[in-house]
Amino acid sequence: MTAIRSDAPLLLSRLAAIVGEAAVVTDATAMSPYLAEPRDLYHGRALCVLKPSAPQEVASILALCNETGASVTPQGGNTGLVGGQTPDASGASVVLSLEKLNRIRAVDATADAMTVEAGVTLSQAQDAAQAADRYFPLSLASEGSCTIGGNLATNAGGVHVLAYGSMRDLVLGVEVALADGRLLSTLGALRKDNTGYDLTRLFVGSEGTLGVITAATLKLFPAPRSHAVAFLGLRDPAQALLLLNFVKGRAGPMLNAFELVSRQGLELVLRHIPATRDPLAQPHDWYALIELAAFADGEAERAAADILAAAIDAALAQDATLAQSLDQARALWKLRESLSESQKREGGSIKHDIAVPVNMIPRFIEEAGRRLSAAFPLARPVPFGHMGDGNIHYNVSQPVGADKAEFIARWAEVNAIVHGVVHEFGGSISAEHGIGRLKRDLLRETKDPVALDAMRAIKAALDPNGILNPGVLL
Amino acid sequence: MTAIRSDAPLLLSRLAAIVGEAAVVTDATAMSPYLAEPRDLYHGRALCVLKPSAPQEVASILALCNETGASVTPQGGNTGLVGGQTPDASGASVVLSLEKLNRIRAVDATADAMTVEAGVTLSQAQDAAQAADRYFPLSLASEGSCTIGGNLATNAGGVHVLAYGSMRDLVLGVEVALADGRLLSTLGALRKDNTGYDLTRLFVGSEGTLGVITAATLKLFPAPRSHAVAFLGLRDPAQALLLLNFVKGRAGPMLNAFELVSRQGLELVLRHIPATRDPLAQPHDWYALIELAAFADGEAERAAADILAAAIDAALAQDATLAQSLDQARALWKLRESLSESQKREGGSIKHDIAVPVNMIPRFIEEAGRRLSAAFPLARPVPFGHMGDGNIHYNVSQPVGADKAEFIARWAEVNAIVHGVVHEFGGSISAEHGIGRLKRDLLRETKDPVALDAMRAIKAALDPNGILNPGVLL
Numbered sequence: 001m002t003a004i005r006s007d008a009p010l011l012l013s014r015l016a017a018i019v020g021e022a023a024v025v026t027d028a029t030a031m032s033p034y035l036a037e038p039r040d041l042y043h044g045r046a047l048c049v050l051k052p053s054a055p056q057e058v059a060s061i062l063a064l065c066n067e068t069g070a071s072v073t074p075q076g077g078n079t080g081l082v083g084g085q086t087p088d089a090s091g092a093s094v095v096l097s098l099e100k101l102n103r104i105r106a107v108d109a110t111a112d113a114m115t116v117e118a119g120v121t122l123s124q125a126q127d128a129a130q131a132a133d134r135y136f137p138l139s140l141a142s143e144g145s146c147t148i149g150g151n152l153a154t155n156a157g158g159v160h161v162l163a164y165g166s167m168r169d170l171v172l173g174v175e176v177a178l179a180d181g182r183l184l185s186t187l188g189a190l191r192k193d194n195t196g197y198d199l200t201r202l203f204v205g206s207e208g209t210l211g212v213i214t215a216a217t218l219k220l221f222p223a224p225r226s227h228a229v230a231f232l233g234l235r236d237p238a239q240a241l242l243l244l245n246f247v248k249g250r251a252g253p254m255l256n257a258f259e260l261v262s263r264q265g266l267e268l269v270l271r272h273i274p275a276t277r278d279p280l281a282q283p284h285d286w287y288a289l290i291e292l293a294a295f296a297d298g299e300a301e302r303a304a305a306d307i308l309a310a311a312i313d314a315a316l317a318q319d320a321t322l323a324q325s326l327d328q329a330r331a332l333w334k335l336r337e338s339l340s341e342s343q344k345r346e347g348g349s350i351k352h353d354i355a356v357p358v359n360m361i362p363r364f365i366e367e368a369g370r371r372l373s374a375a376f377p378l379a380r381p382v383p384f385g386h387m388g389d390g391n392i393h394y395n396v397s398q399p400v401g402a403d404k405a406e407f408i409a410r411w412a413e414v415n416a417i418v419h420g421v422v423h424e425f426g427g428s429i430s431a432e433h434g435i436g437r438l439k440r441d442l443l444r445e446t447k448d449p450v451a452l453d454a455m456r457a458i459k460a461a462l463d464p465n466g467i468l469n470p471g472v473l474l
Numbered sequence: 475m476t477a478i479r480s481d482a483p484l485l486l487s488r489l490a491a492i493v494g495e496a497a498v499v500t501d502a503t504a505m506s507p508y509l510a511e512p513r514d515l516y517h518g519r520a521l522c523v524l525k526p527s528a529p530q531e532v533a534s535i536l537a538l539c540n541e542t543g544a545s546v547t548p549q550g551g552n553t554g555l556v557g558g559q560t561p562d563a564s565g566a567s568v569v570l571s572l573e574k575l576n577r578i579r580a581v582d583a584t585a586d587a588m589t590v591e592a593g594v595t596l597s598q599a600q601d602a603a604q605a606a607d608r609y610f611p612l613s614l615a616s617e618g619s620c621t622i623g624g625n626l627a628t629n630a631g632g633v634h635v636l637a638y639g640s641m642r643d644l645v646l647g648v649e650v651a652l653a654d655g656r657l658l659s660t661l662g663a664l665r666k667d668n669t670g671y672d673l674t675r676l677f678v679g680s681e682g683t684l685g686v687i688t689a690a691t692l693k694l695f696p697a698p699r700s701h702a703v704a705f706l707g708l709r710d711p712a713q714a715l716l717l718l719n720f721v722k723g724r725a726g727p728m729l730n731a732f733e734l735v736s737r738q739g740l741e742l743v744l745r746h747i748p749a750t751r752d753p754l755a756q757p758h759d760w761y762a763l764i765e766l767a768a769f770a771d772g773e774a775e776r777a778a779a780d781i782l783a784a785a786i787d788a789a790l791a792q793d794a795t796l797a798q799s800l801d802q803a804r805a806l807w808k809l810r811e812s813l814s815e816s817q818k819r820e821g822g823s824i825k826h827d828i829a830v831p832v833n834m835i836p837r838f839i840e841e842a843g844r845r846l847s848a849a850f851p852l853a854r855p856v857p858f859g860h861m862g863d864g865n866i867h868y869n870v871s872q873p874v875g876a877d878k879a880e881f882i883a884r885w886a887e888v889n890a891i892v893h894g895v896v897h898e899f900g901g902s903i904s905a906e907h908g909i910g911r912l913k914r915d916l917l918r919e920t921k922d923p924v925a926l927d928a929m930r931a932i933k934a935a936l937d938p939n940g941i942l943n944p945g946v947l948l
Contacts, residue, residue: 110719110833111864155668163727168672169643184924189831191863193902194629195909195917196947197680197929198642201672210671222723245584249696252769253637253727295726296777303770357663359584389665390585428667435669443669450658454936455671461935462928473670 008047011068015050015094018060023100025049034075034095035087042083042437045091046073053100055117055175055183055214062212062467063181065094071470072096074208076150077121079142081353082436084154084207084472098149101214107132112220113172113189118149118213125218134220137164141337152213155205157432162388163256163293166432168204170219176203176211179463187217202458207434208469210462224293227256228304229329232311233284233319237362240288240387243316244358247290250307254300257291258388259336260361265382268342268397269335276335280319288317288387289336339384343397348404349382350396350414354422355431358390368394368421375417376410378402391431394418419446435473443473482521485542489524489568492534497574499523508549508569509561516557516911519565520547527574529591529649529657529688536686536941537655539568545944546570548682550624551595553616555827556910558628558681558946572623575688581606586694587646587663592623592687596630599692608694611638615811626687629679631906636862637730637767640906642678644693650677650685653937661691676932681908682943684936698767701730702778703803706785707758707793711836714762714861717790718832721764722862724781728774731765732862733810734835739856742816742871743809750809754793762791762861763810813858817871822878823856824870824888828896829905832864842868842895849891850884852876865905868892893920909947917947 016024025031026048036043047070052058065072073087074096087093101117104124108114109132116125122143129136140146140158150156152174157166164170173186186193186200203211234240237260244258263285269276280287292307294300301322308320323329343349356364365383372381378399385393396414398407419429423446435443444452452474459466459474490498499505500522510517521544526532539546547561548570561567576593583606590599596617603610614620614632624630626648631640638644647660660667660674677685708714711734718732737759743750754761766781768774775796782794797803817823830838843855852873859867870888872881893903897920909917918926926948933940933948 108831108833110715111831112722113831155672157666157668161666166666166668168675178924178928182924182927184928185922186925188900189833189864190829190900190902190905191832192631192635192640192829192860192865192905194631194640194679194904194906195902195913195921196925197684197932198629198672198675198678199925199928201642201675202932204672205668206671222726224726241584248586250769252696252698252767254769293726295724295728296780306770355664355666357582357585357587358665359582359663386666390663391666426662426664428664428669430668431664431666432668439669447669448659450652450656451660451670451673453656454652454658454673457935458671458676458932461931 042086044087059177076147082438084436111189175215226300228300260387272345348398352394356427516560518561533651550621556912558910585663649689700774702774734861746819822872826868830901
């Protein structure tokens with residue numbers, strides 16, 4: 001079954017019968033924000049943008065699309081980095097925005113759970129948890145506009161994965177509209193439920209290809225009462241690995257974040273981002289930003305001071321500073337969080353969101369740097385990120401003074417070098433951003449073919465007509 | 475395709491060609507330990523018991539069974555409580571023991587990961603972690619004989635789920651033989667890998683119905699350096715809930731276990747288990763056993779003393795004792811761990827492994843007790859277990875002096891009452907033991923039919939001929 005253009009008016013009127021005329025957007029100007037993502041790397045066309053207001057409307061839309069063969073592109077906050085939320089160029093696709101499914105259905109502090117709809121933004125979800133004296137730990141740069149539905153569909157990560165896991169670890173249940181138009185629910189505050197296959201986590205991270213998530217029950221946690229943020233000067237990534245294991249052994253689950261920054265990266269931040277300053281007296285080739293969180297007043301600060309002193313004694317860091325106020329802590333985090341922006345201001349940058357086993361990070365950085373400098377002697381690798389998770393944003397800045405477009409045109413060559421090293425270390429070509437359209441072909445080349453076949457079999461079982469986000473992931 | 479008896483000699487000789495004659499057991503005496511589980515509640519017949527020595531042999535066995543239609547019952551340590559590891563009565567099934575796949579392939583302390591084969595026992599895996607100064611937190615009563623493969627297939631839980639999660643949370647990757655005879659691998663020490671569907675966690679907890687797990691990469695953790703175990707006297711489960719949330723807020727992830735025990739349960743232990751004594755001066759209707767773990771010397775003890783004192787001040791416990799030595803800690807844990815055994819010595823007991831949202835535990839216990847006492851006035855409910863996870867082993871002991879067989883004959887009636895209350899509170903009929911053969915029909919009655927259909931579709935996609943553990947789960 002394939003939707004043909006001449007069916008479009010009929011399809012639109014049947015869709016309007018489900019969601020109401022006002023929720024079927026066909027005007028080009030009104031549609032345009034949904035057809036390209038903010039960086040405009042991906043843009044497509046669509047028959048319409050739909051804005052259902054209830055899970056049952058989502059299910060009915062899918063039933064109709066399944067009957068007519070119209071393909072569906074689900075969309076949350078439209079902040080994804082791999083094109084998974086953008087329709088293709090055919091113009092036959094229906095963009096399904098979940099923005100009106102924005103109710104916080106329940107926050108239950110004593111069960112450490114909250115049920116929210118897909119269109120709730122991440123920061124709204126964080127705020128709802130906080131209002132109940134609880135903590136929802138997922139935290140990302142785009143948290144003001146990305147939505148829980150998109151976070152679930154892409155198994156979002158961020159800076160606190162080390163202590164709390166990715167979105168897949170933070171979900172207790174989901175409500176999903178299936179391709180056949182039925183609603184499946186595993187919602188509920190159960191911490192343990194051993195009654196069959198883990199459907200919840202199968203849908204999480206499936207990038208809208210197995211169903212459309214309409215709501216989820218998320219885990220909540222007690223809110224930490226003390227935090228400590230430190231910035232340490234290091235010799236090299238090998239020392240960072242020793243330091244990481246040292247801190248893990250002494251801080252246990254108090255260790256909330258362990259981020260790696262290079263001197264080159266820090267210098268870009270100091271150059272381009274106003275109101276930043278070098279946090280240590282002397283420059284160091286590498287740095288770690290460490291955050292501890294604890295549940296007694298002052299405990300994180302006390303533990304951090306002890307651990308830092310011991311680390312310096314053990315020659316696991318050259319120097320360290322421990323934030324003495326919330327403002328100082330924010331200033332240290334700002335150095336880490338401004339790395340992407342400062343690279344952008346510096347010129348062209350070719351990006352990789354990779355993971356290797358944590359203990360392979362030093363060798364990975366060394367080997368990728370060696371091969372890149374052989375092929376692109378003047379390009380500047382600026383690896384940084386979630387060292388504690390083995391997840392490095394291996395971004396490569398253009399040579400100083402080079403032509404940006406010319407450098408960016410080498411994207412595939414640079415990718416091939418970096419991903420080649422990733423492959424040799426048993427790594428992943430997408431640690432946290434997902435596959436989308438960007439890495440679909442790359443996935444086919446790098447993933448275990450038996451695993452790919454299993455994924456295809458599951459896709460065919462749950463979406464036999466292939467209406468859900470075609471062109472994405474598989 | 476169905477195996478018919480006359481094909482048996484041919485099938486046996488082809489199986490022997492894969493694993494060698496010595497690894498095909500057909501002698502009745504040698505087979506018998508594999509055909510019944512220790513309690514002898516489930517027993518079956520089999521064409522043979524196979525003991526492959528390598529993952530590729532497991533895959534070849536499945537290919538052959540898939541071709542001939544012979545059904546396969548995978549078996550680990552044969553300690554499961556729901557009959558999932560026992561073949562049916564047809565005698566046409568092949569029991570596939572993973573006991574010879576018992577290599578610890580790699581323990582990597584600096585990556586916090588180890589890769590072990592399915593036949594490694596849980597205690598061997600714990601020991602291998604400890605030898606590398608790491609901690610593998612899964613801990614169960616049967617850990618000396620249950621195997622990692624069985625723990626994975628059943629998504630095993632135990633006493634530290636509160637801090638570390640169930641087996642599904644402790645696995646980074648699996649190696650699985652599929653029904654079509656191919657090996658699928660997601661093995662590796664990656665903490666983040668966002669490249670498609672979560673196949674790993676789909677196989678974990680699928681009870682051998684989607685594939686046969688031959689190895690897994692498991693998460694390791696730094697070993698805690700201090701522990702504190704406390705036993706608190708409580709008024710009722712409502713007070714236990716207040717106490718749980720109080721301790722969670724102050725201990726955060728230091729809280730390692732929060733177990734609920736009733737006075738009635740404790741009295742059974744004191745009566746039947748040698749060398750046990752009442753840990754508090756006065757009797758209390760309810761008790762909580764709490765364990766904290768921390769990563770600085772003495773920290774758990776210090777935190778526990780502070781938190782206990784604050785809890786008593788806040789009237790969240792009537793009395794408390796904090797173990798002052800490892801021996802005292804073990805004695806307190808023994809009270810909790812002897813509950814099942816003491817119930818067995820007391821006579822017949824009808825068991826339930828249920829979960830409800832944590833904050834519903836007090837109401838659940840009250841309501842289930844009310845309805846049971848209306849129907850069975852002399853039966854003695856002895857609810858106990860993992861309150862922190864909302865998981866109660868709601869066991870019902872026979873009336874004093876009653877006939878055991880007569881009481882056990884009412885199993886289904888008692889089940890219906892308890893599971894009725896579970897349903898009303900949005901709970902699960904299997905919190906950690908799985909479905910197996912015991913709860914297969916019950917699952918059909920209680921699970922969301924859309925979820926059941928999705929499970930069936932996935933089963934059909936990955937095992938189209940239905941050779942994997944038929945009669946179990948679905």
